[in-house]
Amino acid sequence: RKEVEQDPGPFNVPEGATVAFNCTYSNSASQSFFWYRQDCRKEPKLLMSVYSSGNEDGRFTAQLNRASQYISLLIRDSKLSDSATYLCVATRVRDMRFGAGTRLTVKP
């Protein structure tokens, strides 16, 4: 079993839609969590950190549920430019574990 698991998708949504991704992690000792965005053939870029109390950055909202060991990302009012692969990340003592990513395509 992978340490961080995500639904690979693809999620195909129209512009303006709200879409949510979930991610589960198996290491209960994980302390920090992140969402990264990766465009095709590019490097991952940090989208946002995920805090226990939940956090929002514009159209993006991240939630953490430690009891159930899952992380979520909500994107509201989807834009064409949101099309990318979203990687869920959980940290271990000295490194990070990346999910395989969820692919999102936003269509006109």
Add this chain to the structure above:
Amino acid sequence: DGGITQSPKYLFRKEGQNVTLSCEQNLNHDAMYWYRQDPGQGLRLIYYSQIVNDFQKGDIAEGYSVSREKKESFPLTVTSAQKNPTAFYLCACSISGGYGVNEQFFGPGTRLTVL
């Protein structure tokens, strides 16, 4: 501009050859990491270094070697012992590699193809 760079962007190698991928950062970050990414898969950790002159194996270190002689540099050598080296290689750095790992910043990657 502070950042992390990798070179070359594309690299072609014949079977049996060793190649070295460059990774340089001027963010003054202590920790550096090497990952490989294969199509449809997540990033897999090859090696990481928390401080100069120290590094540890990740999950898939066989067939790879690294050095960390300077804080800003963490080159990766793909040796002929690596059976399936064709992949996208990503270098990353973070402020520190201690417990409660900080976010990592990635270089643009090197796409290695073995012919």
